[in-house]
């Protein structure tokens with residue numbers, strides 16, 4: 168991985184005949200000690216490393232194929248402890264999507280989530296921001312302070328996707344969470360009629376109409 172300038176926001180780029188690179192910038196946020204760095208390192212290297220250097224802000228870069236599209240991914244892990252509000256807001260403006268972490272063994276980290284989501288919405292000036300809420304450390308069941316239902320409810324209230332997982336135990340669920348967020352971002356970047364959510368809305372409306380007209384025929 169490598170570091171690069173946050174303000175550099177490129178449009179979709181072509182990296183060869185027929186191959187479209189989709190740039191996606193993700194920011195990982197959450198209270199201290201929730202596993203933010205562990206998740207980034209796990210996703211990039213597939214390895215779980217016990218302890219990390221928290222002093223520096225790091226941008227991880229890689230590319231992944233998601234739904235037949237090559238995604239040029241950047242994940243920013245900020246050093247929350249030393250961040251000023253201004254630099255945090257600048258990171259939020261830079262990002263297209265957000266992984267919001269809490270630890271199931273740290274209720275305070277769960278209670279912090281709405282405050283962070285509010286800051287994201289205020290900074291982005293939008294209520295529709297691609298976000299996945301991640302409940303980490305699911306392997307530490309005996310120390311659980313937040314139930315999965317509470318997490319699900321909060322995700323619904325805050326209009327986020329939701330995943331409960333253990334970065335330590337399962338690489339597949341870490342990948343699933345990041346891929347879920349990439350799909351939300353890519354979907355939001357599409358022109359309106361191409362969006363999955365738009366197509367679903369149209370399909371539901373048509374189904375309702377068809378059902379109604381069938382009922383009327385009967």
Ligand SMILES: Nc1nc2c(ncn2[C@@H]2O[C@H](COP(=O)(O)OP(=O)(O)OP(=O)(O)O)[C@@H](O)[C@H]2O)c(=O)[nH]1
Nearest residue numbers: 198199200201202203204205217221304333334335
């Ligand atoms: N048991 C368990 N420990 C985890 C898991 N994920 C992270 N940890 C541990 O939790 C501690 C904190 O992880 P970090 O990745 O440093 O957390 P962070 O959110 O980046 O921390 P700050 O940078 O201080 O905000 C480390 O000791 C990790 O080894 C997990 O899924 N299960």
